[in-house]
Amino acid sequence: MTIQRFDHVGVVVGDLPAAVAFFLELGLEKEGEAPLQGEWVDQVVGLDDVRADIAAVRTPDGHGRIELTKFHTPAAGPGFPDAPVNTLGGTRLTFAVEDLDDLLARLALHGAKLVREVAQYEDFCRYCYVRGPEGIIVGLVEQLG
Numbered sequence: 132m133t134i135q136r137f138d139h140v141g142v143v144v145g146d147l148p149a150a151v152a153f154f155l156e157l158g159l160e161k162e163g164e165a166p167l168q169g170e171w172v173d174q175v176v177g178l179d180d181v182r183a184d185i186a187a188v189r190t191p192d193g194h195g196r197i198e199l200t201k202f203h204t205p206a207a208g209p210g211f212p213d214a215p216v217n218t219l220g221g222t223r224l225t226f227a228v229e230d231l232d233d234l235l236a237r238l239a240l241h242g243a244k245l246v247r248e249v250a251q252y253e254d255f256c257r258y259c260y261v262r263g264p265e266g267i268i269v270g271l272v273e274q275l276g
Contacts, residue, residue, distance in 0.1 A: 139187070139196035140224060142267060143210075147201040150264040151186050153241040154197060157226065157234070157269070159188040162196070180204055190226070197224065212266025216246065223260065225270030231257050234271065238263070251275075 144150040147164075155161060164186040172181045182203045189196045214221055228234050231249065238261060246260035246268065257273045 137195070139198045140222070141198040141200060142222075142265070143207050144199050144201055144265050144267075145207065146264060147184055147186055147199060149241070150199045150267075151188065153238065153243065153263050154188045154199070156237050156241055158228070159190055159197065162187040162189050167200075178205055210265060212262070214266065216260060216268060221268070223268035223270050225272060228271050228273055231259070231271055231273035235259070235261070243269070 142150070151161065151164075164184065166183070167185050168182045172183070173179055184201045184203070186199045187196055188199065211218065211221075216223065235243070235245070235249075241263070243261040243263050246262060249257055249259040251257050254275055256275055259271055261269050261271065263269050
């Protein structure tokens, strides 16, 4: 076997505290936060003179982790905060949630906006996409019944 487990997803952000607050409101738990710099970081990410701050948040079950990184040097590129869901190489993070309507109201206080609307698939689930910090697309699925 080659893969032991899924470790994390990394997301580059411009405002680390706002991104952390968004994911904490979503229900993730903060694991830690630290500055990053040095030759080993340069080697891993393939950039020179990296200076960054990183925060890790995890799902309550402990099986999923998101690594949020704010690059100070070199400066991050502009990104594509309004890219459609079908953009090549685009990512979305999807979470199973409870009380979707309440969660959407709380996430709106952190700037989240529905991509379109909440859709219901038969009697199985309600599903939507929101754009969070930096245009990150987050899928929210509420199981019904």
